[in-house]
Amino acid sequence: MVDDIGQHKPGSDGVSLLEGIRTTRAIRRLKPDPVPAGLIRTVCEAGTFAPSGGNRQPWFFIAVTEPERRAWIAERYRPAFHAYIAPALEAAKDPAFPEAKRRNIRAALHLADHLHEAPVHLFVAGWTRRGEPQHQALFPAIQNILLACRAVGLGASLTTLHRAHGAEIDAFLGLPDNCPTCALLPIGWPEGRYGRPKRRSVDDCLQFERFGA
């Protein structure tokens, strides 16, 4: 079992933390080749270093790798995603629709139609608090996992549309009612490359002292 991020970095190009952050985009085209359990452990360990309220660390990570179980999950994700994306697909028929958004939709559709082939379906779940899901307590861990995937050369993306069948999927994973899933990260070896995603410039987002000053 490989358990040290520094020891096992297949595909990693040894970039700095900041450059890794800048180049961690959604990788939705994945090879079906298996991912060693030690690497899954490594990226989940990165998740455990995330901050959480009161340091409660409410997260659990469930890696589904068996093909029949992945197929069962994909059968639920696919129609949920198609229903979600239908209005955007309609809008994308307009020739003026931005090409970058069209590419994004195509990649997300590809993932939905090929989810069963992604070798790892990594679910992030967490304890509820006072009866409410604590998704905000899980997203720092999720982002750490995405960055760790980038560090070891794995492709990953953040998805949440499995929640359309949330209770059924949570039961399938054997989770108790007070520990629902928040996200599903399909993980595998990337078909493409990491690279800078399209983002607003920081100069459009950052202001000192007051908004609009």
Ligand SMILES: Cc1cc2nc3c(=O)[nH]c(=O)nc-3n(C[C@H](O)[C@H](O)[C@H](O)COP(=O)(O)O)c2cc1C
């Ligand atoms: C809260 C949240 C939920 C998301 N849910 C989905 C999802 O269900 N399916 C999907 O393909 N992408 C999902 N995404 C990923 C975004 O679509 C993705 O971050 C965006 O397209 C930017 O991609 P890029 O990093 O490659 O530029 C989600 C992102 C966030 C932050």
